[in-house]
Amino acid sequence: xxxxxxxxxxxxxxxxxxxxxxxxxxxxxxxxxxxxxxxxxxxxxxxxxxxxxxxxxxxxxxxxxxxxxxxxxxxxxxxxxxxxxxxxxxxxxxxxxxxxxxxxxxxxxxxxxxxxxxxxxxxxxxxxxxxxxxxxxxxxxxxxxxxxxxxxxxxxxxxxxxxxxxxxxxxxxxxxxxxxxxxxxxxxxxxxxxxxxxxxxxxxxxxxxxxxxxxxxxxxxxxxxxxxxxxxxxxxxxxxxxxxxxxxxxxxxxxxxxxxxxxxxxxxxxxxxxxxxxxxxxxxxxxxxxxxxxxxxxxxxx
Amino acid sequence: xxxxxxxxxxxxxxxxxxxxxxxxxxxxxxxxxxxxxxxxxxxxxxxxxxxxxxxxxxxxxxxxxxxxxxxxx
Amino acid sequence: xxxxxxxxxxxxxxxxxxxxxxxxxxxxxxxxxxxxxxxxxxxxxxxxxxxxxxxxxxxxxxxxxxxxxxxxxxxxxxxxxxxxxxxxxxxxxxxxxxxxxxxxxxxxxxxxxxxxxxxxxxxxxxxxxxxxxxxxxxxxxxxxxxxxxxxxxxxxxxxxxxxxxxxxxxxxxxxxxxxxxxxxxxxxxxxxxxxxxxxxxxxxxxxxxxxxxxxxxxxxxxxxxxxxxxxxxxxxxxxxxxxxxxxxxxxxxxxxxxxxxxxxxxxxxxxxxxxxxxxxxxxxxxxxxxxxxxxxxxxxxxxxxxxxxxxxxxxxxxxxxxxxxxxxxxxxxxxxxxxxxxxxxxxxxxxxxxxxxxxxxxxxxxxxxxxxxxxxxxxxxxxxxxxxxxxxxxxxxxx
Numbered sequence: 001x002x003x004x005x006x007x008x009x010x011x012x013x014x015x016x017x018x019x020x021x022x023x024x025x026x027x028x029x030x031x032x033x034x035x036x037x038x039x040x041x042x043x044x045x046x047x048x049x050x051x052x053x054x055x056x057x058x059x060x061x062x063x064x065x066x067x068x069x070x071x072x073x074x075x076x077x078x079x080x081x082x083x084x085x086x087x088x089x090x091x092x093x094x095x096x097x098x099x100x101x102x103x104x105x106x107x108x109x110x111x112x113x114x115x116x117x118x119x120x121x122x123x124x125x126x127x128x129x130x131x132x133x134x135x136x137x138x139x140x141x142x143x144x145x146x147x148x149x150x151x152x153x154x155x156x157x158x159x160x161x162x163x164x165x166x167x168x169x170x171x172x173x174x175x176x177x178x179x180x181x182x183x184x185x186x187x188x189x190x191x192x193x194x195x196x197x198x199x200x201x202x203x204x205x206x207x208x209x210x211x212x213x214x215x216x217x218x219x220x221x222x223x224x225x226x227x228x229x230x231x232x233x234x235x236x237x238x239x240x241x242x243x244x245x246x247x248x249x250x251x252x253x254x255x256x257x258x259x260x261x262x263x264x265x266x267x268x269x270x271x272x273x274x275x276x277x278x279x280x281x282x283x284x285x286x287x288x289x290x291x292x293x294x295x296x297x298x299x300x301x302x
Numbered sequence: 303x304x305x306x307x308x309x310x311x312x313x314x315x316x317x318x319x320x321x322x323x324x325x326x327x328x329x330x331x332x333x334x335x336x337x338x339x340x341x342x343x344x345x346x347x348x349x350x351x352x353x354x355x356x357x358x359x360x361x362x363x364x365x366x367x368x369x370x371x372x373x374x375x
Numbered sequence: 376x377x378x379x380x381x382x383x384x385x386x387x388x389x390x391x392x393x394x395x396x397x398x399x400x401x402x403x404x405x406x407x408x409x410x411x412x413x414x415x416x417x418x419x420x421x422x423x424x425x426x427x428x429x430x431x432x433x434x435x436x437x438x439x440x441x442x443x444x445x446x447x448x449x450x451x452x453x454x455x456x457x458x459x460x461x462x463x464x465x466x467x468x469x470x471x472x473x474x475x476x477x478x479x480x481x482x483x484x485x486x487x488x489x490x491x492x493x494x495x496x497x498x499x500x501x502x503x504x505x506x507x508x509x510x511x512x513x514x515x516x517x518x519x520x521x522x523x524x525x526x527x528x529x530x531x532x533x534x535x536x537x538x539x540x541x542x543x544x545x546x547x548x549x550x551x552x553x554x555x556x557x558x559x560x561x562x563x564x565x566x567x568x569x570x571x572x573x574x575x576x577x578x579x580x581x582x583x584x585x586x587x588x589x590x591x592x593x594x595x596x597x598x599x600x601x602x603x604x605x606x607x608x609x610x611x612x613x614x615x616x617x618x619x620x621x622x623x624x625x626x627x628x629x630x631x632x633x634x635x636x637x638x639x640x641x642x643x644x645x646x647x648x649x650x651x652x653x654x655x656x657x658x659x660x661x662x663x664x665x666x667x668x669x670x671x672x673x674x675x676x677x678x679x680x681x682x683x684x685x686x687x688x689x690x691x692x693x694x695x696x697x698x699x700x701x702x703x704x705x706x707x708x709x710x711x712x713x714x715x716x717x718x719x720x721x722x723x724x725x726x727x728x729x730x731x732x733x734x735x736x737x738x739x740x741x742x743x744x745x746x747x748x749x750x751x752x753x754x755x756x757x758x759x760x761x762x763x764x765x766x767x768x769x770x771x772x773x774x
Contacts, residue, residue, distance in 0.1 A: 020706065023706070101588060102586045103481055103561070107487055107519075110486045111486070111517060111518065112519060126706065138705050141704065141705040141739030145738055149738070161702075162650075163647070163650055163702040163704060163705065164651060164654065166702065166703045166738065167702035167762065174758070174759070194484075216653055217653075243650055246656055247653070252609070255653060255671075256653050287761060307747065
């Protein structure tokens with residue numbers, strides 16, 4: 001078991017002929033993912049590494065039957081409409097790779113997605129992976145490098161940072177702890193799916209035994225997670241790594257992702273750490289402490 | 303200025319063929335290839351180090367006629 | 376990106392919101408002239424990107440033009456929370472019967488805009504919310520479907536406001552909602568929104584923040600308001616080094632490399648990506664290192680972009696070495712960054728093996744990358760060395 005994607009998941013790539021999309025398409029295919037089609041308006045009839053290109057999402061669905069997901073890798077000004085197109089054509093899982101999208105447009109996509117029952121991951125993310133089954137997005141990089149970092153096992157990963165998703169996975173893999181599913185959720189102030197919104201899925205997945213998250217200053221996402229964990233008496237031990245501690249001294253400066261700015265006391269790493277620890281979430285100071293903390297928490301849970 | 307990391311060697315048969323030159327200019331994602339006024343192939347030296355080793359130029363031409371040389375090997 | 380009060384008001388004026396007579400003064404003479412034109416008592420307000428002006432003494436009242444000129448001189452040198460005064464807004468002083476608060480911002484948890492309204496304006500809204508919750512309403516609304524004035528009406532009425540005040544307030548607050556959505560704002564606030572003795576309403580102070588990502592969509596408005604692309608409107612003004620970094624980033628659309636924040640240490644950092652940079656900056660400080668800068672590379676920048684960033688950092692006075700570090704990369708390529716950084720060192724007249732304290736970027740295309748680094752004798756490591764340890768090695772070389 002896993003969450004969101006498995007070996008049967010099919011998806012398309014919107015913007016498939018772009019520099020980065022070409023790259024991630026090749027990587028996903030090499031990893032064994034089922035990329036059934038791509039969309040770039042005006043480029044119908046071409047193919048990218050054997051994946052047929054169409055003008056519209058509608059054409060992909062008509063030709064290949066129901067498709068589970070879509071990766072959107074188009075310039076910022078085109079993302080909203082691409083997401084609307086995917087949603088209105090019955091796509092129920094969307095990964096948005098593009099960054100620098102104003103939050104109003106994200107909110108609009110999220111609102112329509114909620115009405116239609118579609119889940120959005122991102123924007124500004126690297127996608128998600130169920131090791132050995134499906135890589136949906138640039139997560140992990142080329143297939144060989146992805147296999148080096150990700151292995152199958154009991155740990156779920158959620159991360160606001162795409163790069164740190166793989167860093168954490170690689171550290172867990174080196175310590176002999178595999179992953180059920182790893183999700184790069186995106187670093188923007190408003191995103192399709194938050195930690196707390198992924199928790200019910202991990203909670204319901206029998207393979208997942210513990211969770212590792214990457215966390216940073218700004219926003220209320222950690223607070224929301226802490227509330228969820230307490231309110232639902234989660235069975236899953238959680239270990240968080242907290243980055244950006246230096247930012248507590250520099251309020252109002254934006255570092256890192258768009259969502260990373262300390263605007264009030266609640267946004268600081270100190271406040272977040274306190275809140276998470278109160279909810280029973282262990283906080284690591286260094287990445288390399290995550291495996292031992294997880295082992296400790298798993299042993300206690302037994 | 304030639305590349306510090308990458309060099310491209312193209313056989314004369316390909317370089318002098320305007321159709322091949324056009325094809326190479328189209329496939330390269332980092333604009334290493336261009337066409338001279340007479341249609342023959344021009345190598346854009348300042349872009350050589352941007353080569354992503356995607357092999358699209360090699361795949362687009364007859365076997366062995368285009369070679370990517372890694373100067374760091 | 377925060378607007379000054381006078382810019383916020385210029386935007387409100389375009390949308391027909393009620394404002395008192397006012398003028399911007401950049402000298403004592405101008406302050407005097409504006410005060411004379413207005414006639415009668417005026418208020419002088421420092422134009423500064425910070426709250427707390429009143430407490431800092433940067434807001435003063437004058438009954439006559441000469442007094443306005445004197446106050447101008449007093450106000451200009453005052454720093455408010457470290458922020459410099461750009462100009463002084465001279466405004467007619469209006470007799471206020473009651474003050475209201477209206478603001479729209481994003482609720483990241485609900486993922487939609489929220490209108491916050493209170494009939495107890497002029498003071499800290501957090502405090503009102505705590506002590507008098509019945510006087511604060513929070514109303515979420517759609518950013519997808521058309522909005523109508525009834526949302527504003529319900530929000531206002533929820534605090535107990537009725538009668539003429541409700542009917543006069545509704546269009547003002549509704550317009551504020553429309554302004555919020557029209558310009559991709561992250562905050563549109565009026566505080567106080569004043570009711571005068573004769574029942575009219577006037578916007579006394581406004582605060583607008585525009586999303587940095589949306590600046591490109593609203594170039595015309597920003598040009599009309601006189602906000603140049605070089606104004607980052609961060610907590611402090613951008614330094615020349617930071618402006619040059621932004622130029623490096625803007626010169627090439629491929630990936631991100633160049634946006635830097637300046638510090639005064641001796642170890643230059645070529646680090647990434649978003650989360651990796653935060654992690655590595657913490658690690659360098661934890662080891663006692665002195666970073667010369669913060670930066671983020673990511674999204675697979677071109678060789679030339681990585682090169683220009685490296686040259687920029689090496690050109691900064693006091694930088695002795697650079698540390699090139701990232702988390703395990705997925706889309707950014709190890710070989711591309713290695714090429715760019717090495718080329719940057721050489722073009723800056725430095726030997727890569729001398730000036731690169733450590734290169735720790737594992738991941739995509741690391742096989743090719745490590746070959747390049749080995750050829751140039753650069754001290755590099757793979758993922759078996761943690762980000763924390765790599766930062767420690769770099770710091771150790773500075774001693």
